[in-house]
Amino acid sequence: MKDLFSLTNKKVLITGSAQGIGFLLAKGLAEQGADIIINDIIDDRAQHATSQLRDAGFVADACAFDVTNGQAVNNAIADIEENIGAIDVLINNAGIQRRHPFTEFPENEWDAVIDVNQKSVFLVSQAVSRFMVKRQRGKIINICSMQSELGRDTITPYTASKGAVKMLTLVCALNLRVITFRSMALRRVISKLT
Numbered sequence: 417m418k419d420l421f422s423l424t425n426k427k428v429l430i431t432g433s434a435q436g437i438g439f440l441l442a443k444g445l446a447e448q449g450a451d452i453i454i455n456d457i458i459d460d461r462a463q464h465a466t467s468q469l470r471d472a473g474f475v476a477d478a479c480a481f482d483v484t485n486g487q488a489v490n491n492a493i494a495d496i497e498e499n500i501g502a503i504d505v506l507i508n509n510a511g512i513q514r515r516h517p518f519t520e521f522p523e524n525e526w527d528a529v530i531d532v533n534q535k536s537v538f539l540v541s542q543a544v545s546r547f548m549v550k551r552q553r554g555k556i557i558n559i560c561s562m563q564s565e566l567g568r569d570t571i572t573p574y575t576a577s578k579g580a581v582k583m584l585t586l587v588c589a590l591n592l593r594v595i596t597f598r599s600m601a602l603r604r605v606i607s608k609l610t
């Protein structure tokens with residue numbers, strides 16, 4: 417039973433994990449045997465969090481990149497896969513909050529919240545799943561919120577983004593399941609022909 421939940425040698429990438437919930441997830445999963453890859457937008461902070469895990473005896477690496485920048489994301493994921501190892505689990509955790517009355521909400525702050533909370537889930541999941549699909553293996557976990565279900569005043573883009581992450585999770589699962597199923601079916605056909 418214990419082995420069923422073992423994360424020994426599983427590589428877990430957690431976005432926005434230099435602090436807060438992401439860092440606590442990193443510690444908790446490391447305690448269960450996972451090798452952690454700490455991502456954050458600021459390198460120093462990612463390095464500091466990684467050092468804290470290493471000092472506690474865990475396996476950890478830092479990989480700083482901006483989760484809203486598609487090119488940076490693709491480069492970083494390719495670099496992790498080549499130099500750190502195959503990502504077994506991705507946790508899309510990076511998120512920001514901005515508060516203003518609905519009628520006053522600045523467009524640039526709307527964009528920032530949507531980019532970090534929502535677009536990044538698409539970008540990082542897409543980059544990581546390209547490798548996972550090839551391996552026919554992997555897990556992606558998206559951090560939603562009560563605001564995926566409930567509205568609240570002053571946090572309009574946060575609520576919109578977390579609602580979207582819930583549906584993004586569903587559509588990702590549908591897409592990736594189909595790809596995996598098709599590949600497996602294809603494999604079976606090929607193995608019968610050869």
Ligand SMILES: NC(=O)c1ccc[n+]([C@@H]2O[C@H](COP(=O)([O-])OP(=O)(O)OC[C@H]3O[C@@H](n4cnc5c(N)ncnc54)[C@H](O)[C@@H]3O)[C@@H](O)[C@H]2O)c1
Nearest residue numbers: 432434435436437438456457482483484509510511559561
């Ligand atoms: N704190 C809560 O009460 C709460 C409740 C429900 C859900 N959540 C969700 O949990 C997640 C973590 O929340 P938290 O409270 O720990 O946040 P936090 O602000 O403590 O940490 C978020 C981290 O994300 C990083 N980050 C921000 N923009 C980034 C970018 N562009 N690229 C890479 N990293 C970036 C930040 O530097 C920071 O270290 C978020 O998705 C949040 O919406 C939080």
